[in-house]
Amino acid sequence: MCRRLRGHRLSYAATNWPRWDHHFLPWDPTLAEQLLRQRQPTPFRPDWLLQGLVTLQFSFGQVSAAAQLWLANHCGVAITDVRALMSFYHFLRESEPPRYQLYFANNIVEQQNGLEPILNRLRSKLASADCRLETTSCIGQSDRPLSALVNGLPVVGINQDNLDELCQLLNSGVPVGRWPEHWFPPADDLRHAGPMTRYDYHPGMALRHCQKLSSEAIIGLISQAGLRGLGGAGFPTALKWLGCQHQPAATRYLICNADEGEPGTFKDRYYLRQQTDPVIEGMLIAARAIGASQGFIYLRAEYLYLYHHLQQRLEEWRRQGYLGRDFDIEVQVGAGAYICGEESALINSLAGQRGIPRPKPPFPGERGLFDKPTVVNNVETFAAVTCIIQQGPAAFREQGSDTSPGTRVHSVSGDCPRPGLYELAQGTPLRRLLQLCGGEQAGCVQVGGPSGALLFPEQFDSTLDFDSPGRGGAIMVFDQTRSVADIAGNFTRFFRYESCGFCTPCRAGTVALEHLLKRLQQQPERRLQAMEDIMELSELMAETSHCGLGKTAALPARNLISRWVAHD
Amino acid sequence: MTEKRSFTLDQQEIPFQPGDSILQAAQRAGVYVPHLCFHPDFSANGSCRLCVVSIAGKTVAACHYPARSGLQVTMNNSRLQQQRLRLLQLLFAEGNHFCPSCEVSGSCQLQALAYDLGMTHYHYDPFYPQRPRDGSHPDFFIDTDRCIFCDLCGRAGTEQDHKPVYRLGGRGEQTRLLIYSASGKLGDSRAAADDKAAHVCPVGCILPREGHYRDPIGERVYDASPIHWVGNRRRDQHAAPAADSAGDPSHD
Ligand SMILES: Cc1cc2nc3c(=O)[nH]c(=O)nc-3n(C[C@H](O)[C@H](O)[C@H](O)COP(=O)(O)O)c2cc1C
Ligand code: SF4
Ligand code: SF4
Ligand code: SF4
Ligand code: FES
Numbered sequence: 091m092c093r094r095l096r097g098h099r100l101s102y103a104a105t106n107w108p109r110w111d112h113h114f115l116p117w118d119p120t121l122a123e124q125l126l127r128q129r130q131p132t133p134f135r136p137d138w139l140l141q142g143l144v145t146l147q148f149s150f151g152q153v154s155a156a157a158q159l160w161l162a163n164h165c166g167v168a169i170t171d172v173r174a175l176m177s178f179y180h181f182l183r184e185s186e187p188p189r190y191q192l193y194f195a196n197n198i199v200e201q202q203n204g205l206e207p208i209l210n211r212l213r214s215k216l217a218s219a220d221c222r223l224e225t226t227s228c229i230g231q232s233d234r235p236l237s238a239l240v241n242g243l244p245v246v247g248i249n250q251d252n253l254d255e256l257c258q259l260l261n262s263g264v265p266v267g268r269w270p271e272h273w274f275p276p277a278d279d280l281r282h283a284g285p286m287t288r289y290d291y292h293p294g295m296a297l298r299h300c301q302k303l304s305s306e307a308i309i310g311l312i313s314q315a316g317l318r319g320l321g322g323a324g325f326p327t328a329l330k331w332l333g334c335q336h337q338p339a340a341t342r343y344l345i346c347n348a349d350e351g352e353p354g355t356f357k358d359r360y361y362l363r364q365q366t367d368p369v370i371e372g373m374l375i376a377a378r379a380i381g382a383s384q385g386f387i388y389l390r391a392e393y394l395y396l397y398h399h400l401q402q403r404l405e406e407w408r409r410q411g412y413l414g415r416d417f418d419i420e421v422q423v424g425a426g427a428y429i430c431g432e433e434s435a436l437i438n439s440l441a442g443q444r445g446i447p448r449p450k451p452p453f454p455g456e457r458g459l460f461d462k463p464t465v466v467n468n469v470e471t472f473a474a475v476t477c478i479i480q481q482g483p484a485a486f487r488e489q490g491s492d493t494s495p496g497t498r499v500h501s502v503s504g505d506c507p508r509p510g511l512y513e514l515a516q517g518t519p520l521r522r523l524l525q526l527c528g529g530e531q532a533g534c535v536q537v538g539g540p541s542g543a544l545l546f547p548e549q550f551d552s553t554l555d556f557d558s559p560g561r562g563g564a565i566m567v568f569d570q571t572r573s574v575a576d577i578a579g580n581f582t583r584f585f586r587y588e589s590c591g592f593c594t595p596c597r598a599g600t601v602a603l604e605h606l607l608k609r610l611q612q613q614p615e616r617r618l619q620a621m622e623d624i625m626e627l628s629e630l631m632a633e634t635s636h637c638g639l640g641k642t643a644a645l646p647a648r649n650l651i652s653r654w655v656a657h658d
Numbered sequence: 659m660t661e662k663r664s665f666t667l668d669q670q671e672i673p674f675q676p677g678d679s680i681l682q683a684a685q686r687a688g689v690y691v692p693h694l695c696f697h698p699d700f701s702a703n704g705s706c707r708l709c710v711v712s713i714a715g716k717t718v719a720a721c722h723y724p725a726r727s728g729l730q731v732t733m734n735n736s737r738l739q740q741q742r743l744r745l746l747q748l749l750f751a752e753g754n755h756f757c758p759s760c761e762v763s764g765s766c767q768l769q770a771l772a773y774d775l776g777m778t779h780y781h782y783d784p785f786y787p788q789r790p791r792d793g794s795h796p797d798f799f800i801d802t803d804r805c806i807f808c809d810l811c812g813r814a815g816t817e818q819d820h821k822p823v824y825r826l827g828g829r830g831e832q833t834r835l836l837i838y839s840a841s842g843k844l845g846d847s848r849a850a851a852d853d854k855a856a857h858v859c860p861v862g863c864i865l866p867r868e869g870h871y872r873d874p875i876g877e878r879v880y881d882a883s884p885i886h887w888v889g890n891r892r893r894d895q896h897a898a899p900a901a902d903s904a905g906d907p908s909h910d
Contacts, residue, residue, distance in 0.1 A: 174826070592807075594806075
């Protein structure tokens with residue numbers, strides 16, 4: 091532990107990893123060690139094993155058997171422990187990389203925007219190019235369909251009209267980092283800004299204010315504001331901090347959850363890129379409030395393109411003397427596993443393990459990362475903290491409802507002319523958001539991502555807040571031609587694919603559920619039985635699963651059946 | 659004033675010790691709670707979910723849930739029994755099981771629980787997974803078709819044998835049993851005949867090579883005594899006790 095802490099005091103200089111201006115490199119242990127040491131002065135530790143693998147993957151395009159053995163030996167772990175990670179995280183690959191590895195997002199929005207025809211056309215056109223075409227869950231670019239990760243870099247706005255240009259690039263051999271600018275995600279513009287994204291932010295002002303306050307006083311301000319976590323569950327932030335701060339422990343950790351994996355969600359992408367300083371400052375404030383000595387940003391691999399930018403901003407806070415003395419922040423990168431957004435799975439992943447959720451209790455506030463009290467908050471929550479401290483809790487409370495105060499940024503995608511990011515007061519009716527994005531004619535809207543709720547026109551007056559169906563966050567708009575069964579099928583497949591496999595109801599239940607949905611469509615004579623089975627299985631999964639993924643995984647199928655029953 | 663440490667399990671009063679889970683306390687009191695991934699010698703895992711009980715309307719895993727005074731725990735109502743049955747059926751459907759000819763038939767905990775809960779069919783379409791076998795070791799044969807991913811072998815290895823032989827890898831339906839050796843084969847691992855890890859498997863995945871099909875049908879561990887009488891047993895814990903010794907704490 092001691093060594094660990096000393097290691098953390100060293101500053102993480104801006105690295106030139108990852109790089110996209112050249113192709114994947116041939117395996118070279120000397121270079122590998124250089125790359126690892128650039129990211130972390132003491133990289134050869136069991137708890138940094140996953141980071142080691144991620145670094146190698148995105149440098150060499152693979153982690154070959156030889157590279158795995160090399161890393162295992164250096165970290166002092168068994169090769170089998172490396173294999174356990176390789177087989178869990180979907181972006182870690184042992185096989186020789188092609189020149190271009192493409193992962194197309196296969197969320198329902200992309201599916202409805204012609205993913206299959208594009209893939210088929212690409213396959214036929216690229217037969218001779220050194221490319222591998224695969225799909226993955228949402229990569230956080232649903233507002234710019236179709237999107238794909240090319241050697242780790244997100245390429246957006248792919249459609250039938252520019253497919254020839256894409257093919258030319260893939261045939262040309264130009265490294266993806268040198269492709270024309272228009273292929274990459276532009277800086278995000280909010281479609282609708284609000285008090286959390288548009289206030290007159292003064293870097294360091296909120297933090298300096300907190301330096302005069304006790305931790306109780308800081309937590310008191312957050313409590314007065316009534317801030318609830320913006321990562322999904324809406325847990326009161328002050329309570330979470332208090333629970334951790336109360337624990338008798340010498341070491342406490344703070345984690346910023348930037349795994350943003352819920353399909354259709356991309357607001358953290360915006361905060362990480364355009365509101366980086368408020369997010370970092372929010373972490374500094376939280377660290378002060380709970381007494382954390384080390385912070386982490388767990389960045390999903392799909393957002394690796396933001397890594398440099400994050401490191402640069404962190405370096406700037408270090409240069410100013412705010413960071414790096416009694417508290418520092420390390421950016422760790424995921425490797426393709428939605429479940430790692432679940433806070434206890436994230437904690438295991440940060441410790442270099444497979445991302446399996448831990449049993450609760452104990453909650454992370456009591457026993458988290460390396461068994462120390464740990465607070466995990468979402469990116470947007472940290473941005474809100476800075477806003478609340480700088481502007482005062484009363485200003486935050488001016489918007490929103492009593493139980494869900496303030497505002498939040500919704501990610502809108504799907505069948506509407508103005509997809510993108512909308513900051514709205516909590517409690518805003520869905521109908522209002524649909525007017526803003528041009529989706530008033532929608533046939534149905536998925537609120538809160540696949541684990542949320544599918545709402546129909548008669549429910550569009552429902553509000554977007556923590557007490558309403560779906561709660562908001564990811565809003566996928568579907569026009570009247572879209573099939574509810576396709577939506578449910580896509581989400582069910584998503585959960586099956588992303589189940590961590592730990593517990594029976596979810597590991598096997600998600601597969602059985604997909605079988606039942608198929609039976610529903612293909613065997614009309616067994617339809618009634620399949621409907622009953624789906625309803626029963628969905629309750630089983632909701633009640634007996636170990637974590638939130640399994641508990642919500644059957645909702646889409648269940649909603650589909652309920653809808654049919656109500657309308658038959 | 660010292661508070662009496664007890665909770666109720668289906669109306670029966672169960673005393674507990676600090677740090678007990680519901681399942682541990684129940685077991686000490688001689689009450690059988692269905693379970694597959696729990697073993698009293700090792701830390702709880704919570705993966706099979708067979709031990710689900712209901713507390714104030716919430717379903718929790720008894721092997722994990724900390725015992726607290728005054729809790730009212732429901733274990734046996736028709737809903738929970740039905741849910742356990744379905745979980746078992748999922749476990750059967752996701753593997754490749756062939757009980758009548760299986761080496762551990764009659765002493766398998768998965769099969770015994772299926773009998774106990776009156777399972778007559780799979781209910782779900784079988785998944786027919788492709789899973790590897792490993793015959794490289796002189797003392798054991800591994801057939802992962804029958805693995806239920808309970809991680810008992812992994813926990814026994816870390817917590818008792820203090821040497822890694824088995825662990826789980828992969829993700830989701832691709833979760834797999836991995837062997838600690840460069841080749842991934844058991845024959846190249848440090849596995850030894852008397853490892854605890856090799857003898858905790860509740861099903862027929864880690865199989866000793868010797869001694870199968872010796873006990874005639876009718877005399878196998880669970881033939882005479884259902885699992886809710888005798889608890890979880892291996893073939894080497896043979897002698898069937900009478901019904902009144904249910905949950906004998908010397909057995910798991
Ligand atoms: C399956 C699953 C996936 C999750 N993914 C994320 C995620 O990507 N980002 C996130 O902030 N929270 C995610 N969460 C919620 C986290 O567990 C946790 O509640 C959250 O990070 C806490 O931050 P907050 O209190 O600021 O909202 C997920 C939860 C579950 C069950
Ligand atoms: S519910 Fe699913 S994701 Fe969660 S622990 Fe169980 S298998 Fe893993
Ligand atoms: S392991 Fe158990 S359940 Fe599986 S085939 Fe053998 S006896 Fe049947
Ligand atoms: S081999 Fe046996 S003990 Fe090990 S995980 Fe599989 S079923 Fe459990
Ligand atoms: S015994 Fe509790 S989950 Fe397996």
